[in-house]
Amino acid sequence: MxxxxxxxxxxxxxxxxxxxxxxxxxxVGSGEIVTLIxxxxxxxxxxxxxxxxxxxxxxxxxRRRADxxxxxxxxxxxxxxxxxxNVNRFLSLGLSRADIGHGLRHGVLKETGxxxxxxxxxxxxxxxxxxxxxxxxxxLRKPDLLVLDEPVQGVDIGGQAELYALIRKIRDNRGCGVxxxxxxxxxxxxxxxxxxxxxxxxxxxxxxxxxxxxxEFVALFGASVAAELSIxxxxxxxxxxxxxxxxxxxxxxxxHDSEHDHG
Amino acid sequence: xxxxxxxxxxxxxxxxxxxxxxxxxxxxxxxxxFGATLSHxxxxxxxxxxLLGVETMLGVLAVCVVVALLMGLRxxxxxxxxxxxxxxxxxxxxxxxxxxxxxxxFLGDVRFDLNAYLFGDxxxxxxxxxxxxxxxxxxxxxxxxxxxxxxxxxTVDEELAIVEGVPVYAHRLVxxxxxxxxxxxxxxxxxxxxxxxxxxxPAASARELSTTPEQMAGLAAVAGCLSVAGGLWAxxxxxxxxxxxxxxxxxxxxxxxxxxxxxx
Numbered sequence: 001m002x003x004x005x006x007x008x009x010x011x012x013x014x015x016x017x018x019x020x021x022x023x024x025x026x027x028v029g030s031g032e033i034v035t036l037i038x039x040x041x042x043x044x045x046x047x048x049x050x051x052x053x054x055x056x057x058x059x060x061x062x063r064r065r066a067d068x069x070x071x072x073x074x075x076x077x078x079x080x081x082x083x084x085x086n087v088n089r090f091l092s093l094g095l096s097r098a099d100i101g102h103g104l105r106h107g108v109l110k111e112t113g114x115x116x117x118x119x120x121x122x123x124x125x126x127x128x129x130x131x132x133x134x135x136x137x138x139x140l141r142k143p144d145l146l147v148l149d150e151p152v153q154g155v156d157i158g159g160q161a162e163l164y165a166l167i168r169k170i171r172d173n174r175g176c177g178v179x180x181x182x183x184x185x186x187x188x189x190x191x192x193x194x195x196x197x198x199x200x201x202x203x204x205x206x207x208x209x210x211x212x213x214x215x216e217f218v219a220l221f222g223a224s225v226a227a228e229l230s231i232x233x234x235x236x237x238x239x240x241x242x243x244x245x246x247x248x249x250x251x252x253x254x255x256h257d258s259e260h261d262h263g
Numbered sequence: 264x265x266x267x268x269x270x271x272x273x274x275x276x277x278x279x280x281x282x283x284x285x286x287x288x289x290x291x292x293x294x295x296x297f298g299a300t301l302s303h304x305x306x307x308x309x310x311x312x313x314l315l316g317v318e319t320m321l322g323v324l325a326v327c328v329v330v331a332l333l334m335g336l337r338x339x340x341x342x343x344x345x346x347x348x349x350x351x352x353x354x355x356x357x358x359x360x361x362x363x364x365x366x367x368x369f370l371g372d373v374r375f376d377l378n379a380y381l382f383g384d385x386x387x388x389x390x391x392x393x394x395x396x397x398x399x400x401x402x403x404x405x406x407x408x409x410x411x412x413x414x415x416x417x418t419v420d421e422e423l424a425i426v427e428g429v430p431v432y433a434h435r436l437v438x439x440x441x442x443x444x445x446x447x448x449x450x451x452x453x454x455x456x457x458x459x460x461x462x463x464x465p466a467a468s469a470r471e472l473s474t475t476p477e478q479m480a481g482l483a484a485v486a487g488c489l490s491v492a493g494g495l496w497a498x499x500x501x502x503x504x505x506x507x508x509x510x511x512x513x514x515x516x517x518x519x520x521x522x523x524x525x526x527x
Contacts, residue, residue, distance in 0.1 A: 052426050072426040079419055083291045084473045093416045094427055121474070141427065 002029030005068060005145045005177045008051050011060035013043070021046050022201045024060070028145060028177040033168070035180045035188050038198035039220060044181045045075070045149055047198065051179070052147055068145060071138030071176075075149040077130065081123050087133055088118040094137045104140060112136040112166070127154030131163065139170065146170070149181045160184075164191040185221065267386055271495055274388040275509065277396040278449045278461065279487025281403045284480035285445055286462035286487075287469070288438065291418050291476075295463055296349065297334060297439070300356040301446040302458040304330045306363030308447075309380050309455075313370055319380070320395065320447050323455075327443030330355055335436035383454030383506030385495070392451060399448050406441050410434050415476055452491070453506040461487060464513040468520040486516050 004027060011024035021043035028034045036044040049055040051062055052072060079085070091105075109115040112132045117125050125133065131151060138146055151167065152160040164187050171178050182188045189195065189208040197203040197217050204214040211217050289298050305323045312322025333355065334348070367375065379387075388396075417424040417431040424431050442462075449458045469482035493516075494509030 052422075054422050054425060070426055072423060074420070074422060077420050077423070080291050080293065082467075082470055083418065083476060084470065084479050085419065085476055086474065089475060090419065093412075093419060094423070137423075147426075 002032060004029050004063075004065065006051055006062065006064050006179070008047065008062045009060060011047060011050050011057045011062075013046050013050060013055065013057050020200060021050075021057075021198075024050070024198065025202060026051065026179070026196050028179045030144065030177050031171060031175045032194060033171055033178040033180065033192050034194045034196065035182055035192040036196050036198055037182055037185060037188060038203070040183065041200075042198040043200050044183070044198050048147060048149060048179060048181050065144070069141055069143045071141045071143030071146045073131070073134040073138045073146070073148045073151055075153060077134065079122055085122050086119055087114065087122055087125065090122045090133065091118075091137050091140060094141055104142065108136050108139045111170075112139065128156065128159050131155055135163075135166075143176055145177045145179065147179045150183070151180060152182075152184065152187075160187055164188070167191060267388075268495060268499060270388045270390070270393060271385045271505065272492060274393055274396050275385055275452050275491030275495065276488045277393075277400045278445070278452045279465065279491050280484045281400045281407070281445055282449060282461045283465050283469070283482075283484030283487045284407060285403070285442060286464075286466035287476070287480045287483050288414065288418060289442070289462050290466045290470070294442075295459060296352050296356075298442065298446070298459040298462050300334075300352045300359075301327045301330055301443055302450075302455045303356040304359035304363075305446060305450055305455040305458070306380065307359045307366060308363075309450075310363050310366035310370065313375065314366065320450065323450055324444060324447040326359065327446050328440060330359070331436070331439035331443040335432075335439040379454070380450070381454050381456045382504055383450070383452050383457065383509075385452045385505045385509075386498075388451060396448055396451065399444060403441050403444050403448075406437065410437055414438055453509055457506055457510050460510045460513060461490075464510070464517050465490060468513070468517040471520050471524045486513070490516055 007025075007027040009025045011021060012019065013021040013024070020041070024043060024047040026034060026036065026047060036047060038044050046055065050057045050060070052070065053062075106115075109118065112135050114129060114132045114136050117129050117133070122130075122133070131154065135148075135151070138148075146167075148167065152163050155163055167178060167180070168191050170176070180188065180192070189212065192208050194206065195208045195211045196205040197211055197214070197220065199216075199220055203216040203220065204211050206214075289295060304326050308323035308326035309319045310322070311326065312319035315322070334352070337348075337351070367377065376384075413424070413429045413431075414434050416427070416429050417434055421431050445462070446455075446458050449461050453461055465486035466479065466483040468486045469479045472482055473479035490513035491509050493512035495505060497503055497512065498505040498508040
């Protein structure tokens with residue numbers, strides 16, 4: 001039985017009267033990689049931010065395991081150039097004073113491949129290096145849960161595969177849970193145990209392969225992408241009516257409200 | 264050297280030593296306009312102090328604390344406010360300045376040297392003022408030392424700090440209150456119109472020479488003290504107004520630091 005780390009249920013969020021997320025839900029167990037996918041504006045980052053406690057939901061509940069340690073890797077960081085700070089100091093800031101000297105550090109720097117930039121000013125490193133530095137800072141906290149918002153942003157294609165492989169390795173070695181936000185499908189699908197496809201509500205969720213066959217997923221990302229992702233030829237086990245409501249029951253599908261449109 | 268010059272130097276350095284590190288945070292957090300708002304609001308504090316017959320520095324402290332609370336407590340609800348922080352600061356800065364000028368008119372025949380408050384009167388610092396300045400300076404330094412690490416963490420990235428369990432809003436509020444205290448202290452030295460300059464210019468001069476936050480804070484304090492010494496020297500030699508002379512000296516140091524950067 002997988003230990004539940006964090007669980008968000010029935011999350012509603014609106015900005016200035018416009019609802020951006022309705023009935024959002026996600027749960028991450030230890031050792032599990034869960035990915036939130038969906039187009040821009042689908043509410044992926046919003047749901048992750050609610051779970052991190054950075055955003056207050058209008059409705060819904062987030063439950064965390066007691067004493068949950070979270071390592072967070074934000075989408076990007078803009079540090080004012082007026083602040084003189086090198087990578088090494090930046091990494092230390094995430095730790096309590098007592099933890100700064102512990103032996104974990106060397107290993108984490110090697111693992112994430114940032115040991116060569118520790119003396120550089122943080123504003124001078126490349127986008128790809130910054131992503132790895134952020135990952136290192138998250139890991140140094142010995143997290144139970146890693147939350148990664150678009151972890152491969154600004155990283156070239158070769159580096160992306162490498163970074164996803166690293167994330168999987170981190171999960172394998174440490175057994176921590178991982179919650180990832182991504183809009184890029186191919187590599188994420190391969191690196192994930194559980195996919196939640198969002199488009200202002202949960203479209204579909206489940207094993208990557210199941211999701212890639214889901215009609216709403218196909219509608220959202222296009223048939224060619226879906227076909228590329230799904231390995232087997234298959235028949236849909238349910239259909240949608242004109243409002244996107246599911247006609248035949250499916251274990252991973254949640255109830256839909258007819259006001260949503262899946263354009 | 265005359266006694267009053269020594270007292271002025273000691274007073275100026277007390278303020279410069281705490282204004283340096285605080286000014287570094289003002290620069291990193293882009294809060295220059297907040298500093299300016301505090302200094303504008305100070306005139307209202309002076310007027311209230313004179314009207315109520317209490318020490319003007321206490322009046323300034325009270326008004327600055329109110330402004331700091333208004334801005335510091337506003338932040339978590341920012342999402343709901345349609346006006347930007349910039350706009351709200353502008354309203355507070357000029358609203359309080361105008362209120363202060365109007366309040367001054369009510370003072371009637373009380374002898375009131377507006378210039379001394381606007382541009383400082385460091386040469387008139389007394390023994391008691393010095394005790395107040397050093398006492399206040401020590402309190403500010405202690406509070407800043409306590410919140411240094413979490414404040415730095417929140418300055419690098421607020422959201423990362425929140426996720427990592429730093430109470431960033433509480434620290435931000437404490438920082439604003441400390442800043443209010445420093446503005447009240449610095450008023451004596453350079454006057455309310457030039458207070459922000461003592462926060463920002465030495466810190467900006469220190470940037471180019473620093474590789475760590477602490478180094479920049481320390482160098483800013485040194486640059487501030489040099490500015491005070493230079494300004495007082497010029498003031499004594501050329502009979503120029505002391506407050507503005509200190510700021511001009513800070514400006515010269517800043518320009519030198521830029522030239523040093525160009526040449527390396």
